[in-house]
Amino acid sequence: MMIFLLAFTATLLGGFVCPWWWPAVVGVVLGFWKAGRHSRTFTFSALGSGLAWGVVATFYQLGNHGLLAGKVAAIFHVPSGGYGSLLILVTAMLGGLTAGFGTLLGRGLAPRYKL
Amino acid sequence: MRSPLAALPRAILLLLWLVILGHKLGSIPPLGKFFSPFEGFWRNAEIGKPGNEEKKLPALFDLSADPSGTTSGMSDSIKVEYDHRGVPHIFARDLSGVFFAQGYATARDRLWQMDVQSRAGLGRLSEVMGPNLIRFDLERRRMGMPASAKASWEVIRKDSLSRIALEAYSAGVNAWIGALRPADYPFEFKLLDYAPEPWTPLKSIALLKNMQWTLSKGSDDVLLTRTLAKLGPEKFAELFPLRNPGAEPIFPADLFPGKPRVLSQGTVAANQEDSPPDSTAPLTDTFFPRPQRGSGSDNFVLAGTRTTSGYPILGNDPHLDLTLPSIWYESQLQGGGVDAYGVSIPGLPSLVIGFNAHIAWGVTNGMDDVFDWYGISFQDSSLGAYWWNGAWRPTRFVLDTIPVRGSRAVVDTEVWTSLGPVPVKNHEQPFDKNSPVLHALRWTALDTSNEIGAFLRLLPAENYGDFRAAIRLLSCPSQNFIFADSGNIALVHQGRIPIKRPDQGLTVIENDSSTASTASTSYDWRGYIPDSFLPFALNPKQGWLASANQEVTDSTYPFYLGSGFYPSERAGRLHRLLQPMQNATLSSAWDIMMNTESLHAEQTLPLLLRCIDSVNISLQERQALGILRGWDYRYLASSTAPALFDLWWKNFYRHTWEDKFEGDTLHYAWPSRPVTRALLASDTNSAWFDDTRTPQHETAGDLARVSFQEAVQQSLQMGAGTFVLWSRFHPMSIPHLLRLPSLGAGVLSGDGCAECLNAQRGSNGPSWRMAVEMDSTPVALGGYPGGQSGNPGSPNYDVFVADWLMGRPYHLLFLKRPGDEPDSIAYSLTLIP
Numbered sequence: 001m002m003i004f005l006l007a008f009t010a011t012l013l014g015g016f017v018c019p020w021w022w023p024a025v026v027g028v029v030l031g032f033w034k035a036g037r038h039s040r041t042f043t044f045s046a047l048g049s050g051l052a053w054g055v056v057a058t059f060y061q062l063g064n065h066g067l068l069a070g071k072v073a074a075i076f077h078v079p080s081g082g083y084g085s086l087l088i089l090v091t092a093m094l095g096g097l098t099a100g101f102g103t104l105l106g107r108g109l110a111p112r113y114k115l
Numbered sequence: 116m117r118s119p120l121a122a123l124p125r126a127i128l129l130l131l132w133l134v135i136l137g138h139k140l141g142s143i144p145p146l147g148k149f150f151s152p153f154e155g156f157w158r159n160a161e162i163g164k165p166g167n168e169e170k171k172l173p174a175l176f177d178l179s180a181d182p183s184g185t186t187s188g189m190s191d192s193i194k195v196e197y198d199h200r201g202v203p204h205i206f207a208r209d210l211s212g213v214f215f216a217q218g219y220a221t222a223r224d225r226l227w228q229m230d231v232q233s234r235a236g237l238g239r240l241s242e243v244m245g246p247n248l249i250r251f252d253l254e255r256r257r258m259g260m261p262a263s264a265k266a267s268w269e270v271i272r273k274d275s276l277s278r279i280a281l282e283a284y285s286a287g288v289n290a291w292i293g294a295l296r297p298a299d300y301p302f303e304f305k306l307l308d309y310a311p312e313p314w315t316p317l318k319s320i321a322l323l324k325n326m327q328w329t330l331s332k333g334s335d336d337v338l339l340t341r342t343l344a345k346l347g348p349e350k351f352a353e354l355f356p357l358r359n360p361g362a363e364p365i366f367p368a369d370l371f372p373g374k375p376r377v378l379s380q381g382t383v384a385a386n387q388e389d390s391p392p393d394s395t396a397p398l399t400d401t402f403f404p405r406p407q408r409g410s411g412s413d414n415f416v417l418a419g420t421r422t423t424s425g426y427p428i429l430g431n432d433p434h435l436d437l438t439l440p441s442i443w444y445e446s447q448l449q450g451g452g453v454d455a456y457g458v459s460i461p462g463l464p465s466l467v468i469g470f471n472a473h474i475a476w477g478v479t480n481g482m483d484d485v486f487d488w489y490g491i492s493f494q495d496s497s498l499g500a501y502w503w504n505g506a507w508r509p510t511r512f513v514l515d516t517i518p519v520r521g522s523r524a525v526v527d528t529e530v531w532t533s534l535g536p537v538p539v540k541n542h543e544q545p546f547d548k549n550s551p552v553l554h555a556l557r558w559t560a561l562d563t564s565n566e567i568g569a570f571l572r573l574l575p576a577e578n579y580g581d582f583r584a585a586i587r588l589l590s591c592p593s594q595n596f597i598f599a600d601s602g603n604i605a606l607v608h609q610g611r612i613p614i615k616r617p618d619q620g621l622t623v624i625e626n627d628s629s630t631a632s633t634a635s636t637s638y639d640w641r642g643y644i645p646d647s648f649l650p651f652a653l654n655p656k657q658g659w660l661a662s663a664n665q666e667v668t669d670s671t672y673p674f675y676l677g678s679g680f681y682p683s684e685r686a687g688r689l690h691r692l693l694q695p696m697q698n699a700t701l702s703s704a705w706d707i708m709m710n711t712e713s714l715h716a717e718q719t720l721p722l723l724l725r726c727i728d729s730v731n732i733s734l735q736e737r738q739a740l741g742i743l744r745g746w747d748y749r750y751l752a753s754s755t756a757p758a759l760f761d762l763w764w765k766n767f768y769r770h771t772w773e774d775k776f777e778g779d780t781l782h783y784a785w786p787s788r789p790v791t792r793a794l795l796a797s798d799t800n801s802a803w804f805d806d807t808r809t810p811q812h813e814t815a816g817d818l819a820r821v822s823f824q825e826a827v828q829q830s831l832q833m834g835a836g837t838f839v840l841w842s843r844f845h846p847m848s849i850p851h852l853l854r855l856p857s858l859g860a861g862v863l864s865g866d867g868c869a870e871c872l873n874a875q876r877g878s879n880g881p882s883w884r885m886a887v888e889m890d891s892t893p894v895a896l897g898g899y900p901g902g903q904s905g906n907p908g909s910p911n912y913d914v915f916v917a918d919w920l921m922g923r924p925y926h927l928l929f930l931k932r933p934g935d936e937p938d939s940i941a942y943s944l945t946l947i948p
Binding site for chain 2: 028068
């Protein structure tokens with residue numbers, strides 16, 4: 001749970017000042033520091049990061065009344081129904097996976113980790 | 116203790132992921148960057164409305180160097196007030212401030228458009244968009260556009276007004292760019308994954324070059340040459356006659372009495388060097404049918420005697436290919452003796468069409484032939500020397516490097532002769548069907564000139580004299596400038612128009628080695644038509660003036676202006692509407708621009724109808740006849756007659772000419788619509804209507820009947836069983852510059868046709884409509900199909916389209932002072948130096 005919250009907050013706050021691959025950094029740090037059972041760190045850091053991206057995207061989506069997301073979805077041949085939720089999902093997934101791969105590396109570097 | 120090397124595969128995995136997400140893959144943008152809600156496209160999703168803002172700017176250039184600056188006590192800060200349509204009203208102390216703010220405000224709304232269109236003009240698209248655009252860039256460079264832009268800048272910078280405007284404008288754009296972080300880049304920069312670069316005056320000039328390219332490039336010289344060879348001179352002269360049958364010129368004889376009576380060879384040509392043209396050469400002044408291009412327009416003006424208010428009313432709607440973002444950007448500019456409202460081209464300082472407190476002006480494309488191909492004899496395949504004026508001259512080779520994104524730079528060798536560039540070398544593919552191999556291009560767009568200076572001087576112009584002095588600087592593209600002030604109306608055909616022999620440039624000018632005289636200055640242009648001989652009219656008795664790209668003059672005018680003029684259908688409609696007009700208002704002017712009655716249909720349909728025997732026809736054909744007979748020639752979206760007529764005429768035209776030209780429009784020019792109509796009207800048994808592929812002798816009537824039957828079937832098929840509606844048959848759309856469907860304005864349903872004054876059709880049409888009444892404070896209506904914002908994520912991106920389609924004008928807000936009419940102002944921006 002902590003991992004989830006940490007990932008979410010760090011991604012959200014850092015995102016405003018850091019480049020797009022910031023979730024990877026968050027993931028590496030969390031993976032290194034919180035190395036525990038395999039799937040939990042990965043899952044929760046990915047979810048937390050992904051949610052941060054998804055929430056910010058949703059903020060723009062709602063404020064913009066889906067205007068731009070609809071056009072972007074069409075460019076990618078992605079259906080844009082339902083407030084472009086699919087595009088928000090893609091956004092969240094990309095952020096989440098970036099954090100996830102970072103977490104994998106972080107855990108791999110952690111000296112405590114035992115295969 | 117594990118070795119950290121065990122983590123290597125994971126490191127590689129992460130790195131791979133980041134690299135993939137961080138780089139453009141083909142046409143897919145870097146997904147990580149693009150989808151990041153902090154940095155990517157989400158940031159372009161406009162939220163809410165802007166509020167008042169103050170921006171401290173980096174140090175500007177020395178304002179005291181600006182001669183226009185006054186010590187009026189107004190502070191140096193620049194106020195930009197945005198009205199509810201997003202139009203910036205700029206108030207500055209002097210001209211530098213005005214153009215600085217114009218650059219800043221335009222960049223704020225349209226930066227990517229400015230970038231991509233200036234790159235297009237300079238042949239620098241492949242630099243950011245990859246190898247697919249190499250051919251595009253190569254054509255621009257081989258045709259001499261970037262070279263001409265650079266050469267023009269050297270001339271333009273000597274005019275202090277132009278230099279100040281261009282440099283201030285650049286500074287303004289750069290002030291905007293300088294404050295951008297990647298997260299703030301316009302949407303298309305993120306989609307294409309490149310960054311904006313600093314703006315320069317050269318990039319502004321590139322936009323002027325684009326205007327010249329669109330409006331003055333191209334002719335059917337190559338196709339006509341082949342057609343002439345195929346038909347022989349006699350038949351060619353018959354099918355491609357002196358001028359359009361039925362032409363209604365802009366300046367008929369009685370409107371322009373000041374022209375010279377006799378072409379006296381010694382007096383007219385500005386720089387005549389060697390032997391005069393052969394005066395016994397036949398006057399084969401001919402007409403070139405021109406495929407529909409985005410360069411038609413209408414303008415007109417009514418004198419105070421014909422308006423309710425007693426003040427002149429001016430109308431203008433330039434027709435161009437429509438895009439999003441729109442080619443036009445509205446603004447008001449006030450400062451340094453200037454106070455004007457109108458439309459500008461994003462990237463160019465000043466306004467192109469508009470009005471100030473004293474005058475209003477507008478343009479239609481002149482269509483003179485200022486673009487000629489010359490056959491060149493090279494000594495050998497190295498192209499090192501060419502024959503000119505009795506000797507072999509060394510070719511000027513120019514090495515040009517085109518950087519290409521994601522690929523090796525292209526190093527190209529350009530070939531230049533004293534006439535101009537040779538765009539297509541031996542063994543190379545022509546760029547299009549009208550670009551011949553190993554021919555030199557003589558084109559006024561490649562001369563150095565300062566059109567920007569003309570538009571700048573129009574801004575503070577107060578009367579006809581100022582107006583004439585301003586437009587004198589305009590060389591290319593030639594334009595019909597319309598003018599009104601509170602008591603005068605005028606129309607001037609302005610441009611740098613070569614003096615040519617009557618048969619010069621209508622086809623490709625070949626270098627016949629048996630008559631070396633063709634490869635000499637005797638076939639070069641013999642100077643340019645002096646200003647005093649350019650047609651114009653001022654306060655004519657008739658009380659109105661108009662132009663619609665038709666023939667400029669009648670046959671009494673002694674100079675050959677070319678034959679690329681549009682048929683007089685729009686012009687004719689304008690004349691018929693203006694001639695009886697009394698008590699006109701702004702509304703009347705707007706209605707003229709929205710008129711959908713086609714003169715082409717009015718003149719042609721009766722000729723076709725009389726060929727139909729209404730007895731032996733099917734029920735559907737009888738229905739179609741009924742529809743056509745009851746038609747008022749209006750092209751309305753929900754009407755079925757327009758498609759029936761269009762199909763009928765197109766079929767008839769095709770059946771008439773296809774056997775003569777092997778159905779080939781790629782290699783041959785076909786006779787024009789007016790020529791075909793004239794034949795139909797005068798000689799239905801003409802041999803031209805006979806299909807040479809069949810043993811029978813067809814007449815026009817036979818072709819008309821077959822064409823009619825086909826048209827009925829085609830209409831029913833497209834309409835899925837009923838006659839197809841006009842909006843369905845020829846729908847409209849406004850595409851994005853990148854042609855991505857979702858970024859355009861989709862499929863639109865509207866009235867209008869290419870031959871109507873309301874020329875909305877396909878993705879071409881009135882890119883701006885403006886009507887101005889020259890009261891002591893001008894009152895104006897306007898509108899264009901787009902929006903002030905170039906951001907697809909903004910509601911202001913295409914907010915004007917619906918109103919434009921329906922012909923609903925906006926009242927243009929012309930403020931006297933900052934702070935006036937506060938209810939009309941949405942927010943303001945103050946720029947503090």
